[in-house]
Amino acid sequence: MQQILSNIWSNDLFRELILTGLVLFGAFAAQRIFRWLVVSRLPDESPKIYGVRRIGSFIIGFIAAILILGIWVQRSTDLTVAIGILAAGLAFALQEIIGSIAGWVTIVSGQPFAIGDRIETGGIRGDVIDITVLRTKLMEIGNWLGGDHNTGRIVTVSNAYIFKEPLFNYSRHLEYVWDEIVLPITYESDWQRAIDILAEAVASQPVYQDLLPRAVEQRRRTRREFAIKLTSLDPRVFVKLTDNWIELGLVYPVGNESRRTFRNTVSQEILRAFQAEGIEIASQTVAIVRLPQTSPDRNHSATED
Known part of the structure; x- marks a missing residue:
């Protein structure tokens, strides 16, 4: 029996496999002991549990990898291959951190x-x-x-x-973005006057007047780096015809951090002007063209029954 064990141990492959198995078993046992001694002592709701467990597993796994590497690397020619395999494994395991x-x-x-x-x-x-x-x-x-x-x-x-x-x-090269307000108005309203009101509501704002020269200069500098097209920074109104109303789309530049507040100011200005000019904002309606007629004879028969 002793001779058989001696022969097995003298075989390099069997010896390295046995030692590798012992290292893996020891790593598994060390991880269990670590969780019992350290992790189990932390409160169940502690946010540190996950981090401590990951750190402990990483340290134990790293030590086990070094030991296994030492078992299998017997010659210097194997060292380069082993280091390459280890590096590839680490790169895969730490790809998120490396990224x-x-x-x-x-x-x-x-x-x-x-x-x-x-x-x-x-x-x-x-x-x-x-x-x-x-x-x-x-x-x-x-x-x-x-x-x-x-x-x-x-x-x-x-x-x-x-x-x-x-x-x-939103703000790396230009401090402004384009915003849009869409308003439906009735066909009975003065849509040409409504277009003027929308454009004036933006152009008359001090915030817009202060932004305009800076936006022009920023766009000029940006055009040196990128192939962007020069478009007018004036507020523009686009008209779209629908079955129920005339849809007006007001497009204008605004500071990237003041879009909502500027829209609020412009919207209130538009509502006041529409009210003064008698322009009505449209809404979804249902028009009843004709009611079904009821026969008097049919009603009389239903009453007798």
């Missing part, structure tokens, strides 16, 4: 956005308030509020998203 670091390098060097910019990615909109090596923090805007006000929530996203999702920057 986040690469994203951070891209953000810092390419500067698709900076702190203070308003961005949108993956359905999340917000103002950038912090950029770290692994994560970017946003002050969320919109969501249930339905506008451009911040919700009070801070959203943390991985920097790796820059390679996975389209990125919308």
Whole structure:
């Protein structure tokens, strides 16, 4: 029996397999002991449980990988192959972290956005308030509020998203965006006067008059970098005919952080002007053209029955 065991142990392959099995068993036992000694002592609702468990598993797994590497690597020629395999395994296991670091390098060097910019990615909109090596923090805007006000929530996203999702920057190159107000008016209203009222409601605002020269200069600088077309920054009104009303679409530039407040001011100005001019805002209506006639003989018969 001793001779058989000696022969088995003298075989390199069997010896390495046995030692590898012992290391794996020891790693499994160490992880169980770690959870019993450390994790179980934390409160059930403690937010540290997940982090402590992950850190412990990573350390134990890393030590086990080093030990297994030492068991199987007997010659220097095997060392390069083993290191390559280990590096590939680590790259796969840490791909999210590596992607986040690469994203951070891209953000810092390419500067698709900076702190203070308003961005949108993956359905999340917000103002950038912090950029770290692994994560970017946003002050969320919109969501249930339905506008451009911040919700009070801070959203943390991985920097790796820059390679996975389209990125919308509201303020990197231009401090304005285009907004639209759509109003239906009745066919009986003076639609030509309504067009003038809509355009004047925007053009008369001090906020718009202050934005206009800056927007022109920013657009001129941006055109040096990108192939953008020059369009008028004046408010424009588009007319669309429907079965029920005349639809007027007012399009105008506005500061990217004041879109909702500016729309509120312009809307109130339009309502006052419409009321003064007798222009009616249309709504969905149902017109009854003819009521079905009832035969007197049929009504008489129904009464007798």
